[in-house]
Amino acid sequence: MQLSEHFSLDELTYTDHREFDNTPNRNEKANLVLLANFLEQVRQVLGNKPIVINSAFRSKQVNDAVGSKDSSQHRTGCAADIRVPGMTPDEVVKAIIASDLAYDQVIREHDRWTHVSIAITIPRKNALIIDKLGVRPYA
Numbered sequence: 001m002q003l004s005e006h007f008s009l010d011e012l013t014y015t016d017h018r019e020f021d022n023t024p025n026r027n028e029k030a031n032l033v034l035l036a037n038f039l040e041q042v043r044q045v046l047g048n049k050p051i052v053i054n055s056a057f058r059s060k061q062v063n064d065a066v067g068s069k070d071s072s073q074h075r076t077g078c079a080a081d082i083r084v085p086g087m088t089p090d091e092v093v094k095a096i097i098a099s100d101l102a103y104d105q106v107i108r109e110h111d112r113w114t115h116v117s118i119a120i121t122i123p124r125k126n127a128l129i130i131d132k133l134g135v136r137p138y139a
Contacts, residue, residue, distance in 0.1 A: 003036035006043060012036065012056035012080065020061035024077055031077035031120070032057055038101070038118045039080060045099045046092065049084050054113050056080040073104070079117035081109065089114045093138060097127055108138065 001009040012032050015022045024032060035056065043051055058066065058074040073079035084092050092114040096106045104119035107128045115130075127138035 003033050004040050006051070007036040007039055007053070011053050012077075014053070015055070015058065015062045017062045017065045020059060020065065022057065022059045022062050024057050024059075028057060028077040031118075034120075035078060035080060035118055038103075038116070039082070041101055042082075042096060042116060045095055045101060046084055046087065049086060052083045052085065054081040054083060073117040076120075078104070078120065079115060081113045081115050083113050093127065097138070106138075 003009055003012065009029070009032065012035065013022050013024060039051055043049065055066070055074060056079065057077045058068065058072070060070070060075065063070070063072055063075055068074065082092070089108045089111055093106050093108045096103055096116065102123045103116055103125060104123045105115065105117045105126045105128065107115035107130055109115050109130045111131060129136050129138050
């Protein structure tokens, strides 16, 4: 099922932890539609480069299996970890920050991927770095 031009439900619910059910409920699926449309906007900001989804929606079991917190926006279908071929995570973060996109969070994680999330209410426009040194503001 296509959620937007370039993003499908299968792509946004894929997990290597296939032993667990990773099916979103109705509200989570509605959030994934919003996320897919936001990712289309990110794609445009990045010069229409393809976006590879590492992880988006995570059921409780999948989220626990990857060692993430229950408060993760992945749990509600509002976040995706992405890679953009030909761009570093730092370049992706800088482009999103410089845009007028209504992101909730953009995080350079371990300098290997970029976490992007949307807000259901007012976006915080929170930019962070997460790596072996911990969590800190993106500067």
